Amino acid sequence: MPATQNAAAAAASPASTTATTSTSTPQPAKPAVVYRDARYGELPAVAHVYALAFWDDHIFGHLIHPKRDQFPLDSDLYWLRRARVNYWDYRYKWLVAVVPDEKAAGGEKVVGVAQWERIGDGGKALECAWWDPRNLLKPASALAMSVHEKIWPNRAADPDKEYVIESAMPFLHDVWVGERGESWYLAFLGVDPDYQGKGIGKVLTRWGLDRAEKDGVVASVISALGKNGFYYRCGFDEQHRRATDGEGNPLGHTEGSDILWKWPSKR
Structure with a gap:
């Protein structure tokens, strides 16, 4: 995965029929995009990017957060609480794309996020040994976030639909099995709408595809409605099952919710 992605633009002034010399007006370079691991302190920014990216999504937007226009910042809570718990799950790889921003904390603004999960025995190998004290971080965070939810409820969400994703997961128990049982799974991908169309999502997606190829396992993703074309362009090459089945x-x-796959070159 490239450490940085640079983009620069320069415009030349049109030739003049009367002037004997011409000059070019240099254009300021566009800020470099840096891709790296996410930090725990950046999770509020990560949550905000997800909330913006999924604002009009038919599930995370319209179904789960029907009052998001009335309480626009509350939808961040949905993503933040889950991120603060799952950040401590060592099967996950959290990647961010950042750009320089003097107004942001640390001088960087998070503009893209990818949450990859290693499924199967390979994922278990990434977990801490049972005696490792870091194993306490996830349950402790889950308890803290349950208290957090009672104090600061997500007013943008439909209470009956806020946990619909978690309720649907048991219906997928027979998807990641057999030769599909070992996988790098793209749980979530989000890019700030102001930075979409610049290839950021593709770079974040390629990390998992390349890692799956290196490990000799399949890559997978549940595609949001209308996003199949994007994932096929990234390299996914098969559609098998839907997250709405059962x-x-x-x-x-x-x-929507097609489950897409990318098989390694050596199966």
């Missing part, structure tokens, strides 16, 4: 699945009435 009788009684609470997401059964929704569209």
